Amino acid sequence: MSWWAFGISMAMTAISTDITVRSSRAAAKATEKAAFLNANEKRIQAQQAMDVAAENARRKQTENRRQLAAVRAATAANGFQMEGTPLAVLGDTALQLEQEILDISYDAETRRRALLAGAEMDIWEGANKASALRTEATASAVQGMASAAGSYVNASGMGASSSPYLAADGAKRPDGSPKGF
Numbered sequence: 001m002s003w004w005a006f007g008i009s010m011a012m013t014a015i016s017t018d019i020t021v022r023s024s025r026a027a028a029k030a031t032e033k034a035a036f037l038n039a040n041e042k043r044i045q046a047q048q049a050m051d052v053a054a055e056n057a058r059r060k061q062t063e064n065r066r067q068l069a070a071v072r073a074a075t076a077a078n079g080f081q082m083e084g085t086p087l088a089v090l091g092d093t094a095l096q097l098e099q100e101i102l103d104i105s106y107d108a109e110t111r112r113r114a115l116l117a118g119a120e121m122d123i124w125e126g127a128n129k130a131s132a133l134r135t136e137a138t139a140s141a142v143q144g145m146a147s148a149a150g151s152y153v154n155a156s157g158m159g160a161s162s163s164p165y166l167a168a169d170g171a172k173r174p175d176g177s178p179k180g181f
């Protein structure tokens with residue numbers, strides 16, 4: 001190999017290595033940024049879930065008050081006193097209606113926690129992927145240096161293919177001794 005060809009080979013190896021390292025590092029940064037953006041979006045969704053649940057609970061309370069008022073009015077219109085069985089029925093109805101409000105809040109809290117856990121998982125996964133990409137960048141740099149060193153060894157005549165001591169099986173060294181001794 002001529003030194004001119006060796007120089008071109010070394011330059012191409014260096015450029016290729018640099019491009020690979022830079023792209024791996026850029027991918028690592030992009031991965032981290034995407035993870036944080038996704039996590040932030042999930043946090044926003046968690047807050048929205050709580051806001052929607054609060055509004056739904058408020059509306060349900062208003063509806064429940066109307067419903068209980070209608071039960072009281074119907075009971076009074078029929079001449080029943082608010083004691084005994086009618087009072088127990090009203091209490092059960094109020095309890096059931098309140099349980100529906102608690103269910104709305106519980107469902108929203110469960111969704112909020114799942115979204116926040118997902119946000120943390122996104123950040124963790126992003127950090128791991130970014131770390132893997134940085135490791136890949138380092139490996140590419142090392143591989144590029146090894147390739148450049150191999151090109152130098154071959155160009156300078158020190159490589160295995162040009163050494164008279166590493167010829168085909170059964171070959172002799174210049175002093176006549178068998179290869180390997």
